[in-house]
Amino acid sequence: MKISLCLIVWNELQGCQADVPNLPINEFDEIFAVDGGSTDGTVEYLESQGIKVHRQPKRGLNAAYVHANEVATGDAVVVFFAKGTLPTGDLLKFRPLFDKGNDLVIASRQLPGSVNEEDAHFFRPRKWAVMGLAAAAALVWRREGPWVRDVLHGFKGWKREAFKRMKILDVGLSIDIEMVIRSYKLKISRVEFPTQEISRGYGETHFKIWPTGKRLLAYLWFELRRHD
Secondary structure (H helix, E strand, C coil): EEEEEEEEEECCHHHHHHHHHHCCCHHCCEEEEEEEECCHCCCCCHHHCCEEEEEEECCCCHHHHHHHHHHHCCCCCEEECCCCCHHHHHHHHHHHHHHCCCCEEEEECCCCCCCCCCCCCCCEEEEEEEHHHHHHHHHHHHCCCCCCCCCCCCCEEEEEHHHHCCCCCCCCCHHHHHHHHHHHHHHCCCEEEEECCCCCCCCCCCCCCHHHHHHHHHHHHHHHHHHH
């Protein structure tokens, strides 16, 4: 099976400089990036490293994943966010899990042995929100197979045919929980493995809790009324 590695980037020059030299490129059949409109030199840096960059035709996180699935030539796609917060060595864990028949593979910050960037703090609003969403999604939609604990982590991989079956929306930022819910509804095989996330050493997250939460709730309402 051929596997494509896609870097999802948007003004992540420092993260790319930290992660790209450590990527296990030889373990993948191709590597490319999908860029959301970087202006800080991210694109130029990636191209200097021999990584082809595709400018996504539409704005938004969902659109980035949809475009990655369209331009990839592999049978499966693994997406990685080069922010200097995740172990690049975990990229080696995807192929064995695909080979076992899994169609959706998620690097989880919620399993035993994992680390979330908030674990060092007493208050963990992001982590608790993810756990609540995960439990709710499983309660409403899961009818078979394991339930996913980390429904908002972008570090994941999928088989391209399974992605097409999911009919992912190409707008918004629901992609992570949407892929989980669609795997529940369509009985697509899924698995998680623990990963360890550290805090960003520069910049700020692109996804603030409150505005992101409102948009995710709007998506959940849409999915409740969706019949395919």
